[in-house]
Amino acid sequence: MGRYFRRKLLIYGVTFFIAVTINFAIPRLMPGDPVARMLNRHSVSNSESAAALRTYFEDVFGFDVPLWQQYLNYWTALLQGDLGVSVFAFPSPVSSVVLDALPYTIGLLVPAILLSWIVGNGLGAMAARSKWLDNSVLPLGYLLTAVPYMWLAILLVWSGGVLLDWFPAARGYSLSMQPNLSWAFFVDLVHHWFLPFLSLFIVALGGWAIGMRNLVIYELESDYSNYLQALGAPRRLVRRYAFRNAMLPQISGLALQLGVVVGGALVTEVVFAYPGLGSLLLNAINNQDFFLLQGILLFIVIGVLLFNFLADVAFVLVDPRTRLGLEGGQS
Amino acid sequence: MALEVEDLRVHYRTLRGDVRALDGVSFGLADGEIMGLAGESGCGKTTLGKSLIRLDGRMRHVGGRAVLDGGELPIADDKAMNRRRYRDVSIIPQYSMSAMNPTRKIGKLTADLLRAKGESFRELRPELVRRLELVGLSEQVLDNYPIELSGGMKQRMVMVLSTLLDPSLLIADEVTSALDVSNQKAVAETLVRFRELGFVKSMVVVTHDLSLVYQIADSIMIMYAGRIVEKGPADTIINAPRHPYTRALIEALPEVGLEYGDRRLKSIPGKPPQLLNPPTGCRFRDRCELAHDRCIEDPPAVDLAPDHTASCWKVVD
Numbered sequence: 055m056g057r058y059f060r061r062k063l064l065i066y067g068v069t070f071f072i073a074v075t076i077n078f079a080i081p082r083l084m085p086g087d088p089v090a091r092m093l094n095r096h097s098v099s100n101s102e103s104a105a106a107l108r109t110y111f112e113d114v115f116g117f118d119v120p121l122w123q124q125y126l127n128y129w130t131a132l133l134q135g136d137l138g139v140s141v142f143a144f145p146s147p148v149s150s151v152v153l154d155a156l157p158y159t160i161g162l163l164v165p166a167i168l169l170s171w172i173v174g175n176g177l178g179a180m181a182a183r184s185k186w187l188d189n190s191v192l193p194l195g196y197l198l199t200a201v202p203y204m205w206l207a208i209l210l211v212w213s214g215g216v217l218l219d220w221f222p223a224a225r226g227y228s229l230s231m232q233p234n235l236s237w238a239f240f241v242d243l244v245h246h247w248f249l250p251f252l253s254l255f256i257v258a259l260g261g262w263a264i265g266m267r268n269l270v271i272y273e274l275e276s277d278y279s280n281y282l283q284a285l286g287a288p289r290r291l292v293r294r295y296a297f298r299n300a301m302l303p304q305i306s307g308l309a310l311q312l313g314v315v316v317g318g319a320l321v322t323e324v325v326f327a328y329p330g331l332g333s334l335l336l337n338a339i340n341n342q343d344f345f346l347l348q349g350i351l352l353f354i355v356i357g358v359l360l361f362n363f364l365a366d367v368a369f370v371l372v373d374p375r376t377r378l379g380l381e382g383g384q385s
Numbered sequence: 386m387a388l389e390v391e392d393l394r395v396h397y398r399t400l401r402g403d404v405r406a407l408d409g410v411s412f413g414l415a416d417g418e419i420m421g422l423a424g425e426s427g428c429g430k431t432t433l434g435k436s437l438i439r440l441d442g443r444m445r446h447v448g449g450r451a452v453l454d455g456g457e458l459p460i461a462d463d464k465a466m467n468r469r470r471y472r473d474v475s476i477i478p479q480y481s482m483s484a485m486n487p488t489r490k491i492g493k494l495t496a497d498l499l500r501a502k503g504e505s506f507r508e509l510r511p512e513l514v515r516r517l518e519l520v521g522l523s524e525q526v527l528d529n530y531p532i533e534l535s536g537g538m539k540q541r542m543v544m545v546l547s548t549l550l551d552p553s554l555l556i557a558d559e560v561t562s563a564l565d566v567s568n569q570k571a572v573a574e575t576l577v578r579f580r581e582l583g584f585v586k587s588m589v590v591v592t593h594d595l596s597l598v599y600q601i602a603d604s605i606m607i608m609y610a611g612r613i614v615e616k617g618p619a620d621t622i623i624n625a626p627r628h629p630y631t632r633a634l635i636e637a638l639p640e641v642g643l644e645y646g647d648r649r650l651k652s653i654p655g656k657p658p659q660l661l662n663p664p665t666g667c668r669f670r671d672r673c674e675l676a677h678d679r680c681i682e683d684p685p686a687v688d689l690a691p692d693h694t695a696s697c698w699k700v701v702d
């Protein structure tokens with residue numbers, strides 16, 4: 055098993071290395087002078103700070119040293135957590151801009167994914183054993199997975215935010231507020247959080263429910279279920295086994311889903327004008343803010359790799375079949 | 386009589402209509418009898434076995450009944466059958482290799498099953514271990530997952546598990562098909578041991594392998610297209626079969642008990658009829674060399690000896 059994880063770690067390590075290298079190469083491969091373009095494009099009106107920025111960029115890009123030196127410098131800076139300075143949010147460092155946005159994205163996606171996973175699996179498992187529920191859960195589930203997310207999100211903004219006016223239709227918190235640790239701010243935060251959360255929850259729900267239903271039905275028709283029933287085991291035991299076995303692929307599926315958390319909510323954040331990595335990414339692109347873009351991509355890559363690795367671990371640890379297969383059979 | 390089956394009819398419901406997989410099956414099984422059940426693929430052997438323990442969702446009990454140890458076996462009543470399953474009737478399924486939950490340790494699985502049946506695992510454990518040793522498995526397998534066992538070990542584990550509550554009737558469906566020759570022999574002998582030790586009273590051993598079942602069975606029953614064509618003592622069926630289908634089947638065998646001689650194996654020409662709309666009269670008619678006019682009618686079951694019956698018009702004469 056150790057060999058398996060070492061190999062996986064190596065693969066993820068190499069992937070990370072390549073991703074960082076590509077990240078390094080992109081601005082340098084762009085035609086023209088990226089520094090000048092960044093400065094021109096973005097209105098750094100204050101000429102003093104423009105000059106400061108220019109020296110800074112020249113310095114960071116280090117065009118005067120050979121490419122391999124630039125590359126090494128890039129890694130050194132990266133490992134020290136130095137991702138450069140954002141142009142668009144000058145003079146904040148990229149890392150702090152990204153870290154400011156990250157909690158919004160995570161706070162939105164993690165609850166949405168976890169709750170839709172729990173509720174979806176519950177619904178799916180119940181649908182697998184009740185004709186009546188199945189007849190309602192299944193079509194509804196397919197409907198939800200078929201609905202284009204954009205459309206659903208806009209519908210929610212319009213109905214919940216505009217028509218009923220129960221929830222704010224945009225932003226992470228009210229314009230009139232400053233982020234602080236008060237109860238009032240927290241309530242405001244949750245109020246703004248609800249609609250985008252709901253949209254993500256709803257679209258993910260149907261997929262989990264249908265997946266779980268199919269898995270449970272498959273397990274209920276498997277040989278071991280038939281054998282138990284032939285020996286007169288009560289439905290309860292048969293269902294318990296089926297449910298537990300059906301959960302196994304769902305657990306690694308969950309870990310995989312969490313992997314896309316970091317980069318996954320672009321559309322949501324745009325539709326709901328919600329602050330987060332998605333909005334930030336859009337801003338970085340619009341402003342040709344290469345450092346910021348690089349920083350965000352790096353976070354996304356790390357997030358995906360990390361959770362993919364977790365999914366691998368879950369997949370192996372949770373299921374004795376794969377676990378024993380890797381340990382090498384005994385007896 | 387341990388088991389008596391009368392005119393049993395079980396159909397599979399399909400979109401195209403009912404598949405008459407058992408179409409009037411009658412036979413008896415004496416106390417302690419091991420009966421081999423043979424016939425070409427698709428003739429209804431598994432269906433018969435399943436009918437005696439659990440009809441699956443697509444199966445429908447259309448008629449007939451079964452009596453076990455003097456009491457009615459409520460075939461069509463799933464709830465009532467549940468109390469009889471495992472204790473009175475048990476099965477070693479055709480799919481023994483995958484019969485155990487792959488994600489549960491075998492000991493835990495056994496405990497779950499016994500507890501669910503209202504038995505105490507703690508009390509039964511010594512007996513379980515004794516029986517495992519009897520079939521050459523160590524107590525250690527209880528701590529293993531099914532995939533850690535070889536095919537032969539899995540087969541023996543399921544055999545022990547299925548018979549742990551000493552059922553009166555055991556259905557063993559193709560217990561040797563998935564195994565190599567030496568394991569086949571061992572498993573077949575184990576079945577006999579189980580009867581001798583009183584773990585099971587009587588047995589229906591479904592098989593394709595007539596020469597193997599000949600070595601362990603007291604009697605052999607031959608099915609064809611959802612019906613029984615002949616039943617008799619194993620010796621008689623193998624050495625002096627009377628029904629034309631049985632004869633063809635035996636002739637298709639390499640000589641029982643002998644080495645594969647020079648004789649080419651004859652396969653029976655033609656195919657069995659499909660059971661969606663089976664033909665009237667004798668179902669073997671299309672392939673029978675002796676078929677004649679009367680065979681358009683259903684042949685009666687004729688008693689040739691007290692324990693030997695065959696259903697064929699030629700036998701009547």
Ligand SMILES: Nc1ncnc2c1ncn2[C@@H]1O[C@H](COP(=O)(O)OP(=O)(O)OP(=O)(O)O)[C@@H](O)[C@H]1O
Pocket residue numbers: 397398399404406424425426427428429430431432433443660
């Ligand atoms: N689920 C099902 N739906 C419809 N027809 C079925 C189903 N299962 C079996 N049958 C039909 O019932 C008949 C008897 O099948 P059965 O499985 O009892 O045969 P068998 O004698 O056990 O064959 P084998 O030797 O291949 O195991 C076959 O003609 C088969 O096509």
Ligand code: SF4
Pocket residue numbers: 628629630667668669670671673674675676677680684696697698699700
């Ligand atoms: S009844 Fe007729 S067709 Fe059927 S087996 Fe006998 S002789 Fe052949």
Ligand SMILES: [Mg+2]
Pocket residue numbers: 430431432479
């Ligand atoms: Mg079969």
